[in-house]
Amino acid sequence: xxxxxxxxxxxxxxxxxxxxxxxxxxxxxxxxxxxxxxxxxxxxxxxxxxxxxxxxxxxxxxxxxxxxxxxxxxxxxxxxxxxxxxxxxxxxxxxxxxxxxxxxxxxxxxxxx
Amino acid sequence: xxxxxxxxxxxxxxxxxxxxxxxxxxxxxxxxxxxxxxxxxxxxxxxxxxxxxxxxxxxxxxxxxxxxxxxxxxxxxxxxxxxxxxxxxxxxxxxxxxxxxxxxxxxxxxxxxx
Numbered sequence: 001x002x003x004x005x006x007x008x009x010x011x012x013x014x015x016x017x018x019x020x021x022x023x024x025x026x027x028x029x030x031x032x033x034x035x036x037x038x039x040x041x042x043x044x045x046x047x048x049x050x051x052x053x054x055x056x057x058x059x060x061x062x063x064x065x066x067x068x069x070x071x072x073x074x075x076x077x078x079x080x081x082x083x084x085x086x087x088x089x090x091x092x093x094x095x096x097x098x099x100x101x102x103x104x105x106x107x108x109x110x111x112x113x
Numbered sequence: 114x115x116x117x118x119x120x121x122x123x124x125x126x127x128x129x130x131x132x133x134x135x136x137x138x139x140x141x142x143x144x145x146x147x148x149x150x151x152x153x154x155x156x157x158x159x160x161x162x163x164x165x166x167x168x169x170x171x172x173x174x175x176x177x178x179x180x181x182x183x184x185x186x187x188x189x190x191x192x193x194x195x196x197x198x199x200x201x202x203x204x205x206x207x208x209x210x211x212x213x214x215x216x217x218x219x220x221x222x223x224x225x226x227x
Contacts, residue, residue, distance in 0.1 A: 033213060042199065043156075043217040056214055089154060095213070100144040100163075100203065100214060104156040 002026070004105035005074075012111045021077040021108045023069050032075045033102060035113060037089040049075060072096050073105030082112045115140045115204045119218035126190050126225050134185040144203035144215065145176055147185050156194030159185070159198075163214045168170045197222050217222045 005024040025032050030048050034046040048056040049069035060067065065080075069075040079086055089109050093102040116139040138145070147159040160167050171190075176183040187194055201215040205222055207219040 031213060032147070033215070033218075035215075042219045043215075045214045045216065048213045058214070062152070091156060093215075100213075101146065101158070101161040102144075104148070105157055106155050111153070 004092055005101055006090075006092050006105035006108050008046065008108060008111045009033065010111070011107060012113065014113050015083055016081050019079040019082050019086070019110055019112075021079075021090050021092075021110070023075040023077070023092030023094075023105060025092075026096075029094035029096050029103075031095045032069050033093040033095075034075075034077050035091045037091065037107075039068075039088070040064055043091065046077075079110075084112045086110060087112045097112070115202060115216050116143070117200060117202055117216055117218035119198075119200055122219065123222045124224070126159050126223070127199070128191060128227050129141040130190050131186070131188045132190060132223070134187070134198050134200075134223075136183040136185070136202075136218055138181050138183075138200075138202050139176065140181070142150060142181075142199075142202040143205040145183055146201050146215070147174055147183070148199045148201065149194075149196050150199060156199075168189055187223075190223075192206075192227055193227050195225045196222055 030051045035043045039042045046057040047067045064080045067077045089107045091107045092105045118137045120135045145163045149157045160174040162174045162176045166175045171188045173186045197220040199220045201217045
């Protein structure tokens with residue numbers, strides 16, 4: 001059973017460009033979570049999604065950030081018009097419907113030049 | 114929201130030594146997980162332990178839910194144990210939308226020297 005997959009593993013963008021981060025949950029997992037780790041900081045919750053629904057987006061910045069988890073395909077975290085302060089590691093986690101344990105992917109390291 | 118405090122912030126050990134890492138949390142929880150973030154940045158799931166005691170090889174963990182703390186024990190430490198150890202919790206009394214949200218502590222940075 002493959003683990004949580006994230007791609008790309010590293011992403012470089014210039015200020016003003018868009019960043020798209022992808023997350024494929026573990027097989028059988030219908031819950032997806034996104035977390036951000038800024039340099040020298042701990043991990044912070046961003047958003048919790050189930051298939052086609054955003055359950056909790058209380059940690060998402062109000063502007064430029066969006067997330068989706070369509071019926072088919074991976075979950076996408078989209079950052080529009082990136083700024084240098086968006087440089088961070090973005091982690092995706094997934095869990096099955098009946099369990100609370102979250103399993104984390106390897107992360108995407110975003111660098112904004 | 115729920116507060117999570119980890120101690121110590123830094124820990125330096127010689128290979129073979131034992132250590133105890135602590136996680137205090139401010140409210141009842143229905144999820145508590147310990148993670149190891151290795152030097153390559155990957156988050157490794159160590160334990161799901163909202164209460165009770167578990168062991169996995171040289172690692173064990175105990176959560177005393179009524180007193181709102183958890184302990185992670187590392188015995189006979191190895192250089193590969195180096196990295197950051199995070200405790201993360203979800204509050205038990207949250208509404209449905211907060212059910213899945215993990216709040217992380219600031220971590221304990223462990224360095225094991227050969």
